[in-house]
Amino acid sequence: MLVYLTVFVIILFILTLKVKNRKYEQLKNTYRHELPSFPLVGIIYSAIGSSEKTMQFIKMMGREANRKGGLICDWIGPSLYLMVSDAEVAALFLKTSLEKDDLFRKVATFLIGDGIFSARVPEWRTRRKILNPTFNTKNLNKFVHIFSKQSQIMVQQLRCKANAQPFSVWRYIAANNMYSVCETVMGVQLEAQERSEHPFLTAFAEAFHLSAVRMFRPWLYSEFVYKLFPTYKIHKNAKRAMYEFISGVIQSKRIQIQEEINKTTHAGEQPMKTFLEMLIESSQEEGGYTNEELSDETMALMLASTDTSANAAAFTLIMLSRHPEIQQKVFDELMEVFGDAKGPVVPEDLPRLKYLDIVLKETLRLFPPATLIMRKVTEDVTLLFLASGVTVPTGCGVMINIWGVHRNPTYWGEDAEEFRPERFLDTPFKHPTQYMPFSVGPRNCPGHQYAMMSMKTFLAMTLREYRVLPPTPPDEFNRYPPLRLTFELLMKDADGFKICLEPVKRIQDEWN
Structure with a gap:
């Protein structure tokens, strides 16, 4: 009975929209493609199945759009989408269409409330105004010692894995990031990183997975229908576990701030403030955040900073394991900057790690953690610079x-699929939007500098201690199979980011 009811709701909903949205057919006909498309569902059927199949669908759309000049158009369930892989067109929409897409908002608000990443434009403008000052370089530099401290703990935890045997590195990096984020964002020092299965990490991994599943299941878009499925309760419980952790910290932090208002510090002493403290203080001019609003904002920062950076750092280690000559250049730079010293990374070190910087950028180009940006057109947009001159x-x-x-x-260029960090040195960009791992335009990620600093610190600490090796050797032509990727709202490695490690001391003579 539940299946028949669901099918009926879907068909009725889609038929209504099809009649209402006939004006979209001109756009669809202008940007036709060769992918199989069917009435009522469009091309979304290709995304239904495993998370790996969903990622294959996203890659397929990107390649087809590139083949068709950067634009294709079709229905994804009940909505028509213009799918963009052209930098110039992307820049236009990221500048003019600031409202998040309805589907994205439905999924995101269920997961992280109305934080800065999902808020409607009026609320977003206010929240962005409050958030921007907290991400200035002076504040970020104060956090580097936390990144370094937590990375050192993780490096020690990895010693038991430095035996050239394959293992999944992602959970170590995710734990490292979470502990760093908790300390910088909320001022909470959690227990030792051996607890890589922290309840918050477990809950948000489950919540992310279920959100990604819902995004490409049209029959789950309706809240009424979704509540009829057992996954709704699982999803709700995961979200509740995440928010209980965040809310508890916020309440205790408010009390702590109030207690310290009348305290004085020694002359010249400037205690480090967390993002949470800065948000509470900087929002006073706007009337102050409620606990619920702070929870939404903190949750968005937690999720973006933990999972996104963990994925990017893990992909970087995989790419270095497959390209030993590039790993050697990174190691040489680390020796030049740090020598044999085993001390912490300090803010002044990061700008000197120029080659590590382009290695990370090239990894983010090939494996951007966020693979899609979804926006809603709120006013007609005419693509005057294209031959079609079509109006969206x-x-x-x-x-x-x-x-x-x-x-x-x-x-x-024709080597776009190759991992070549030097392209960021020897090839000027044809368009500034051709590279956007943190988005571009007014609604870009405000924490991109935070993410880059934390990832560079982690990689510098790790690669001074360990050489990264692939879990399996290359074939006779020195080639590795393409990575199997999944879509869990963010892009991940289907095999769990497996690598091998060896201590640098054992193999330094081999490198030299």
């Missing part, structure tokens, strides 16, 4: 395929 009507969805933009040969 109000209400249409825009799906910017970052995977496709980052691999578009128009901007990156």
Whole structure:
């Protein structure tokens, strides 16, 4: 009975929209493609199945858009989307269409409330105004010692894995990031990192997975229908566990701040403030955040800083394991900057790690953690600079395929699929938006500098101690199979980010 009810609701909903949205057909006909598309569902059927199949769908759309000049158009369930892999078109929509897509908002608000990443434009403007000052360089530099301290703990935890045997490195990096984020964002020092299965990590991994599943299941879009499925309760419980942790910290932090208002510090002493403290203080001019608003904002910062950075750092280690000559250059730079010293990374070290910086950027180009940006057109947009001169009507969805933009040969050349960090040194960009792992435009990620500093610190601490090796040797032509990727709202490695490690001391003579 539940299945029949669900099917009926879907068909009725989609038929209504099809009649209402006939004006979209001109746009769809202008940007036709060769992918199989069917009435009522469009091309979304290709994404249904495992999370690996969903990622294959995203890659397929990006490649087809590149083949068709950067634009294709079709229905994804009940909504029409213009799918973009052209940098110039992407820049236009990221500048003019600031409202998040309805589907994205439905999924995101269920997961992280109305934080800065999902808020509607009026609320977003206020929250961005409050958040921006907290991400200045002076504040970020104060956090480097925390990144370094937590990375050193993780490096010690990895010693038991430095035996050249394959293991999944992601949970170690995710734990490292979570502990760093808890200390910098909320001022909470959790227990030792041996607890890589912290309840918060477990809950948000489950919540992310279920959110990604829902995004490409049209029959789950309706809240009424979703509540009829057992996954709704699991999803709700995971979200509750996440928010209980965050809310408890916020309440205790408010009390702590109040207690310290009348305290004085020694002359010249400037105690480090967390993001949570800065948000509470900087929001006073706007009337102050409620506990619920602070929870939403803190949750967004936690999720973005923990999972996104963990994925990018883990992909970087995989790429270095497959390219030993590039890993050698990174190691040489680390020796030049740090020598044999085993001390912490300090803020002044990070700008000197120029080669590590482009290695990380090249990894983010090929494996951007966030593969899609979804926006809603709120006013007609005419693509005057294109030969078609077509108008994208109000209400249409825009799906910017970052995977496709980052691999578009128009901007990156015929070797766009290759891992070549030097491209960031010897090839000037044809368009500033051809590289956007943290998005671009007014609604770009405000914490991109925080993420880069934390990842560079982690990688510098790790690669001074260990050499990274692939879990399996290359074939006879020195080639590795393509990575199997999954879509869990963010892109991940289907095999769990497996690598091998060896202590540097054992193999330093071999390198030299």
